[in-house]
Amino acid sequence: MAIKISLLSSLLLLCFNHALLFSSVASVENRKSYIVYMGGRPEGDERSAASRHLSLLQDSIGSTFPPDYLLYNYKRSFDGFVAYLSEDEAQIISGLPDVVSVFPDEALELETTGSWDFLGFPEDVQRNSLESDIIVGIIDSGIWPESQSFIDTGYGPPPSKWKGSCQVTADDPNFACNKDTNGHGTHVASTAAGGLVRDVSFQGFARGTARGGVPSARIASYKVCWRDGCWPSDILAAFDDAIADGVDIISVSISSSALNYFGDSISIGSFGAMQNGILTSTSAGNTGPNAGTTRKFAPWFLSVAASTTNRKFITKGISINTIELGNNQYPLIYAGDAPNLAAGFTGSTSRTCSEPNSLDANLVRGRIVLCDWSRISGVVPRLAGAVGMVIANDTWLDNPSSYQLPASHVNAENGRRIFQYILSSGGPNVLTPDILKPDISAPGVTILAAGAGSTFPYILNSGTSMAAPHATAIAAYVKTFHPTWSPAAIRSALMSTATPMSSGTNRDAEFAYGAGNLNPLGALTPGLVYDAEANDYVSFLCGQGLDTHTLRLITRDDSACTEANNGTVWDLNYPSFAVSTPSREIPSRVLRRVVTNVGSADSTYRALITAPPNLSIHVHPETLSFTSLGQKLEFTVVVGGILERSVSSGALVWDDGVHKVRSPIVAYYAAWVANNAQDGGASTI
Structure with a gap:
């Protein structure tokens, strides 16, 4: 049930009030x-x-x-x-x-402007006039229309393709159903497509210009989250309307409980969106950092992990420090995620930072460690190579101690906030292990954007909720220049041009950050794209065991699961490569791909492979020669070798001297997911 709200030329607002209808x-x-x-x-x-x-x-x-x-x-x-x-x-x-x-129908949870400059996407970046015709659908907790980020001065009427309507309630015409009480939806919407607002800050912090990635685009806000949660029935209703309304991109920063591809509202809704040429950008989740914690694994949407920027805020806890860290920045790690497995420790022990040799030096070295214990000297983190320590516990807060390395003692509540700062749900894909998830990373830590209400009109938020609208905005930006590209082509452009990230700072490698960090300007000219249409996903679903009858219910056409249409996961035209193995030995696996030329008509690409010594990667053919735009050429990647650690990473780059089309290649030990989840430990903070 959609409740109509008033129309602004830059804001198109709808809301689904689950609470008015029923409560599960x-x-x-x-x-x-x-x-x-x-x-x-x-x-x-x-x-x-x-x-x-x-x-x-x-x-x-x-x-x-x-x-x-x-x-x-x-x-x-x-x-x-x-x-x-x-x-x-x-x-x-x-x-x-x-x-x-x-x-x-069970309640889900919600998962924040220097980030654009950090990504190399300045305010004066090249724009296409089509941007004002792009409609970004935000499925979230609503919006605060009064925010300066949504002032519609200079906007004309909504694009003619907009088929939706904005509504008011009969008993309260003043945006009653759409007020965003927690500010989440407002924050997400303004990050994606908010207008330029000068000289804003959060209580003096992060002062500067707030802006969305596509500030001229229109925002269609679909409110599905209320005080009692975000309901899958409302999410499906929002997708149902957004697709029919004519949105171009959909952004969803809400958790998922998916156990299969068609037992989850976001997966179902995004499949329908894909069939209608609409890309869905969704948060990977905040339930990590253990392996296999993301539930955003459908191959037809873009799954976004959260990365940091060059912004840092310092809050002092209680301690007596005679050692200083200086002005350098260091990564954080939770001690429960760094057990010394070789010495027989698990996360339930390592989290306290109290047992000698319980921390893995390879993971802790050069980092600040978050520990779940109060009465520790810091000797265990220091010997493991940590540069600092944060103790999160309510005990002994009034009795500051001295430590053997720079340290701060914070209460349990602040410890929870620090832990949330560290978290981002990780892959691999537990449903289809040989599809790499998440797809990409984008800024999601201490993001300044609009809030709800006049007390704090701009707020700082962190999480994959904040990362997803960054990717949403760049997907919309790419679409303004390439309006005929499919959702898969746009996703490929974002993934294959992403800035590579280092596995040295994250043991889960691509399962933590996907293809790399979002590169907005690079995504505009990818050179080649890994395209996929609805039929490609049909073949994939057949290979996953779907029968023809169920398939036809989903597609509403005469599709059939036949021997010729029973595609393996290794044939799905995905911009990344993943191979799981039940043992340390990797069976020789052949993965087929097709790339479409969107760069120069006459161009020759050569395959460049990077791989660790234990990973064997071969590409056939090693050269792709194109003679026209839109031309498609096929190649295969053969992966084999012996795993020396749980995850081994390489990459394939197609290089024509101008474009570098990069795809990560990951081989991993399947049992690592279960072991990581078990040994990672459970946080008590």
């Missing part, structure tokens, strides 16, 4: 709300959806099924509904031939 926490006659996904948009009149869905419920469960237990009807971009069901009724519905999946 409460039960009704031992029922709770379930989402029933029935595939792509059906043929026929949208108005018949409600009666058709009710008939399905009454025919399968019983004619006495109450009509008011049917809560939502999806009908614009895909087919499905939300209803109050018992567990047994949900099981019955899931077995019906016209149903793809049934899953509970």
